Amino acid sequence: MTTTTSKTTPTVPYDEALREFEPVIGLETHVELGTASKMFCGCATEFGAEPNTQVCPVCLGLPGALPVVNAKAIESTIRIGLALHCDIAPWGRFARKNYFYPDMPKNFQTSQYDEPLCVDGYLDVQVDGETVRIPIERVHLEEDTGKSLHVGGSTGRIHGATHSLVDYNRAGIPLVEIVTRPVTGTGAHPAEVAKAYVTELRDILRGLDVSDVRMEQGSLRCDVNVSLNRPGDDWGTRSETKNVNSLRSVERAVRSEVERQAGILRTGGRIVQETRHFHEDTGMSTSGRSKEEATDYRYFPEPDLVPLAPDADWIAELKAALPEAPSLRRRRLVEQLGLSELDSQAMTNAGVLDLVLATVDAGAPAAEARNWWLGHLAQQANTRGLEPAELPISPAQVARVVELVSAGSLTAGLARQVVDGVLAGEGEPDEVVEARGLAVVSDEGALAAAVDDAIAAQPDAADKIRAGKVQAVGALVGSVMKATRGQADASVVRRLLLERLGVTED
Amino acid sequence: MTDLTRLTAVETAVAIRDREVSATEVTQAHLDRIAAVDGQVHAFLHVDPEGALDTARRVDAGELSGPLAGVPLGLKDVVVQKGVPTTVGSKILEGWRPPYDATVVKRLREAGVVILGKTNMDEFAMGSSTEHSAYGPTHNPWDLSRIPGGSGGGSAAAVAAYEAPLAIGTDTGGSIRQPAAVTGTVGVKPTYGGVSRYGLVAFSSSLDQAGPCARTVMDAALLHEAIAGYDPADSTSIPSPVPPVVEAARQADVSGLTIGVVRELSGEGYQAGVQQRFEEAVETLTELGAKVVEVSCPHFVYAMPAYYLIAPSEASSNLARFDSVRYGLRVGDDGERSLEEVMSLTRAQGFGAEVKRRIILGTYALSSGYYDAYYGQAQKVRTLITRDFTAAFQQADVLVSPTTPTVAFPLGERLDDPLAMYLADLATIPSNLYGGPAMSLPAGLSEGLPVGLQIMAPTMRDDLLYRVGAAFEAARPAPVPPLSWEA
Numbered sequence: 001m002t003t004t005t006s007k008t009t010p011t012v013p014y015d016e017a018l019r020e021f022e023p024v025i026g027l028e029t030h031v032e033l034g035t036a037s038k039m040f041c042g043c044a045t046e047f048g049a050e051p052n053t054q055v056c057p058v059c060l061g062l063p064g065a066l067p068v069v070n071a072k073a074i075e076s077t078i079r080i081g082l083a084l085h086c087d088i089a090p091w092g093r094f095a096r097k098n099y100f101y102p103d104m105p106k107n108f109q110t111s112q113y114d115e116p117l118c119v120d121g122y123l124d125v126q127v128d129g130e131t132v133r134i135p136i137e138r139v140h141l142e143e144d145t146g147k148s149l150h151v152g153g154s155t156g157r158i159h160g161a162t163h164s165l166v167d168y169n170r171a172g173i174p175l176v177e178i179v180t181r182p183v184t185g186t187g188a189h190p191a192e193v194a195k196a197y198v199t200e201l202r203d204i205l206r207g208l209d210v211s212d213v214r215m216e217q218g219s220l221r222c223d224v225n226v227s228l229n230r231p232g233d234d235w236g237t238r239s240e241t242k243n244v245n246s247l248r249s250v251e252r253a254v255r256s257e258v259e260r261q262a263g264i265l266r267t268g269g270r271i272v273q274e275t276r277h278f279h280e281d282t283g284m285s286t287s288g289r290s291k292e293e294a295t296d297y298r299y300f301p302e303p304d305l306v307p308l309a310p311d312a313d314w315i316a317e318l319k320a321a322l323p324e325a326p327s328l329r330r331r332r333l334v335e336q337l338g339l340s341e342l343d344s345q346a347m348t349n350a351g352v353l354d355l356v357l358a359t360v361d362a363g364a365p366a367a368e369a370r371n372w373w374l375g376h377l378a379q380q381a382n383t384r385g386l387e388p389a390e391l392p393i394s395p396a397q398v399a400r401v402v403e404l405v406s407a408g409s410l411t412a413g414l415a416r417q418v419v420d421g422v423l424a425g426e427g428e429p430d431e432v433v434e435a436r437g438l439a440v441v442s443d444e445g446a447l448a449a450a451v452d453d454a455i456a457a458q459p460d461a462a463d464k465i466r467a468g469k470v471q472a473v474g475a476l477v478g479s480v481m482k483a484t485r486g487q488a489d490a491s492v493v494r495r496l497l498l499e500r501l502g503v504t505e506d
Numbered sequence: 507m508t509d510l511t512r513l514t515a516v517e518t519a520v521a522i523r524d525r526e527v528s529a530t531e532v533t534q535a536h537l538d539r540i541a542a543v544d545g546q547v548h549a550f551l552h553v554d555p556e557g558a559l560d561t562a563r564r565v566d567a568g569e570l571s572g573p574l575a576g577v578p579l580g581l582k583d584v585v586v587q588k589g590v591p592t593t594v595g596s597k598i599l600e601g602w603r604p605p606y607d608a609t610v611v612k613r614l615r616e617a618g619v620v621i622l623g624k625t626n627m628d629e630f631a632m633g634s635s636t637e638h639s640a641y642g643p644t645h646n647p648w649d650l651s652r653i654p655g656g657s658g659g660g661s662a663a664a665v666a667a668y669e670a671p672l673a674i675g676t677d678t679g680g681s682i683r684q685p686a687a688v689t690g691t692v693g694v695k696p697t698y699g700g701v702s703r704y705g706l707v708a709f710s711s712s713l714d715q716a717g718p719c720a721r722t723v724m725d726a727a728l729l730h731e732a733i734a735g736y737d738p739a740d741s742t743s744i745p746s747p748v749p750p751v752v753e754a755a756r757q758a759d760v761s762g763l764t765i766g767v768v769r770e771l772s773g774e775g776y777q778a779g780v781q782q783r784f785e786e787a788v789e790t791l792t793e794l795g796a797k798v799v800e801v802s803c804p805h806f807v808y809a810m811p812a813y814y815l816i817a818p819s820e821a822s823s824n825l826a827r828f829d830s831v832r833y834g835l836r837v838g839d840d841g842e843r844s845l846e847e848v849m850s851l852t853r854a855q856g857f858g859a860e861v862k863r864r865i866i867l868g869t870y871a872l873s874s875g876y877y878d879a880y881y882g883q884a885q886k887v888r889t890l891i892t893r894d895f896t897a898a899f900q901q902a903d904v905l906v907s908p909t910t911p912t913v914a915f916p917l918g919e920r921l922d923d924p925l926a927m928y929l930a931d932l933a934t935i936p937s938n939l940y941g942g943p944a945m946s947l948p949a950g951l952s953e954g955l956p957v958g959l960q961i962m963a964p965t966m967r968d969d970l971l972y973r974v975g976a977a978f979e980a981a982r983p984a985p986v987p988p989l990s991w992e993a
């Protein structure tokens with residue numbers, strides 16, 4: 001028997017694997033809508049409330065309770081479908097997806113099956129300067145489940161737990177599922193394409209203002225399907241990796257799955273059609289349940305709801321009112337700002353283009369905005385293992401720091417300290433300046449003592465300068481800056497030192 | 507003073523309004539009646555004297571008024587009432603006290619109707635004899651050794667035994683009408699969507715409908731009007747005005763109406779005595795001035811098999827929520843067993859045989875690979891039956907048939923023969939599949955037991971049932987049960 005697990009089969013490096021195999025990927029993305037109330041009842045949808053405080057007979061599935069469709073959720077779903085170039089179904093029904101799980105109050109999920117609201121769309125994404133068209137199969141609406149907390153085991157999973165707690169606050173929150181068709185032809189970049197797709201999708205959803213699309217809070221969640229085949233062969237058996245909850249992880253999940261499957265296929269093994277669980281900490285996935293023992297969901301039309309029949313005029317209205325697509329907006333702004341294609345590509349790759357544009361929107365010059373996001377902030381994101389967009393600083397805050405620098409209130413060095421303060425959660429830039437006492441010291445009287453101290457402490461350097469070696473002033477400037485904890489304007493310090501030593505520059 | 511339990515709802519309401527009697531006295535009389543006879547009839551699963559007397563006091567204080575204020579009523583135990591045990595006749599919900607009121611209950615409360623308690627039923631409304639109640643069968647007041655019909659045998663028996671002038675039933679395949687027929691009472695299944703299902707523990711969502719049980723057509727009309735009407739909490743509720751049922755019951759006139767006798771709802775399987783009473787009823791309607799025609803509904807013969815695919819399919823899904831996690835029974839939770847084992851044990855012990863039979867049937871019918879052949883096919887039959895009705899209503903204003911093929915059969919007779927039991931609903935199921943309203947009312951006796959006349963009308967023409975029913979009732983008053991087992 002051949003071995004089919006990654007534990008015993010060596011993996012093949014990503015680039016090498018993709019020279020040997022062709023990837024097919026597919027993505028199922030779940031988006032929690034930001035409606036004020038739940039999908040089928042009036043309960044609030046706020047994140048992080050005390051467990052089981054946002055519940056009622058309907059979302060608890062009490063005997064006798066009945067669902068009523070949230071019209072806003074229908075509207076949001078149609079707008080998402082339209083933004084993804086889908087056809088909107090003139091008629092459709094909800095369906096019950098039957099399976100037993102304690103975080104699902106009715107032991108069926110009200111979803112859509114063979115009559116989704118939106119079908120046959122696409123989304124174009126840019127990878128390495130090339131456009132890849134991702135075909136969208138369907139966009140449908142369903143209700144979210146509650147959350148289980150398994151207590152007493154080591155893994156937090158149900159296996160080994162002594163008991164479980166269930167929070168139904170999330171049960172019944174409207175959830176939109178966006179499913180791609182199998183994506184072929186991604187060549188050497190399936191992981192990059194997957195990440196670009198989810199990123200672009202997130203931006204579209206944010207632009208539509210239908211969800212807060214926060215992956216870390218679970219309002220945007222991804223399942224990633226991957227299969228490999230040798231060129232000319234039929235598609236391979238696919239795996240489905242669940243629990244992929246950050247943009248970085250989307251890329252890592254595809255990458256690790258390509259590497260794992262290539263290892264198995266290369267040694268003549270067989271890929272098992274299965275669900276895999278992604279682990280953020282290791283960047284690897286482990287095997288979950290195999291599809292061979294998959295549940296029969298016994299879908300049938302939800303008899304407690306009447307069919308949906310969105311009016312054509314209403315759909316046309318929604319379509320006309322859609323916001324500009326993020327990709328178009330980006331192109332327009334890049335042109336307006338006169339950024340080069342190369343520059344905008346670099347910013348896209350670093351995941352900062354939208355942040356730069358937003359910082360410009362907030363009043364900063366393009367060059368400054370670009371330097372911050374590609375420089376210090378990109379570094380900070382990298383150190384923290386975050387996407388730049390996930391850093392706890394907003395484009396408006398960056399723009400404020402830029403403004404303080406150009407007003408002369410901060411030096412470049414101080415500005416970095418202010419940004420780090422904001423990142424550390426110390427508040428708005430002005431609050432950080434105040435709390436840390438970071439304003440530039442421009443009072444020359446206050447600097448005089450430090451200048452005298454520096455000259456006294458380094459008589460050799462002072463002599464060299466007096467003798468005409470002006471470049472030696474750098475060391476003295478440095479010690480004055482150090483003594484003033486960087487709050488002095490270096491050019492002022494330099495001038496004061498030279499004056500004090502009786503040297504005049506031409 | 508007359509026995510307050512013998513009054514109709516109309517007489518009771520008028521007496522209270524005219525202060526001839528207090529609502530409290532009426533309520534107490536019925537509570538006493540229940541205490542006296544329910545040991546033999548077993549119509550009630552739970553009696554709520556405090557709640558009932560509290561409502562009565564509020565009526566007497568003038569806080570609540572309306573055409574039925576102060577009139578006592580039995581509530582089928584499938585309807586959720588806040589704080590009052592609701593079991594649906596099942597062990598799996600034993601001890602559950604709902605935290606909310608069904609819309610029907612809210613409307614009854616607003617109307618000042620006095621809810622005496624919860625009536626017995628086949629578990630989850632699955633049955634035609636009330637023998638599938640986990641709490642023991644109800645007995646037919648006409649003959650305690652016979653079934654009172656089902657699933658709403660408790661509601662019908664309570665009304666027939668003068669334990670309440672009114673009761674609420676629910677009808678998925680005949681659960682209001684068949685008990686009405688075999689207990690000599692009036693029962694109406696309103697148009698699907700006419701009465702809110704919010705707070706009815708679901709059996710088959712696309713078929714379930716709550717409706718009135720009473721001793722007279724007018725009483726039923728008043729209760730119908732009190733509970734009917736659009737409810738935004740039920741998406742399948744119809745946003746139109748309630749058909750004028752009370753006015754129609756007052757009109758009580760069939761002249762100018764064409765009545766269609768459904769050819770397929772007679773003959774084989776129908777007892778001779780039942781058939782004979784039915785033919786006499788048709789004659790009576792003719793004498794009253796109606797034109798009678800025969801109509802054919804060829805697909806009615808497929809109604810029973812279609813029903814036994816659709817209803818169990820929906821039930822298999824509706825009953826999935828009874829899993830011990832959030833409410834109701836929990837079996838075997840000893841800290842060692844897994845969640846799945848506890849769920850399985852709970853459902854194994856909490857559900858009775860008939861419920862399990864239908865869950866298994868429905869699970870099978872919906873399963874991948876069989877869906878089209880079973881559930882899908884049944885839905886097509888449903889469409890054909892609807893077409894039969896539509897065509898028949900081109901020829902006739904209402905349709906008539908015997909409500910049941912037989913009079914009340916002895917307790918235990920069909921308990922081991924599910925198919926024989928299912929046949930009790932042969933004539934009532936088509937209206938559920940179609941969605942239109944239907945009534946059963948007394949049409950005399952056969953072998954000393956009541957026979958029911960069924961009237962069926964087009965959707966949202968519930969008024970026609972009452973117009974025809976009231977005219978028939980005036981000409982052929984309902985027989986009165988001898989209640990020889992009393993004393």
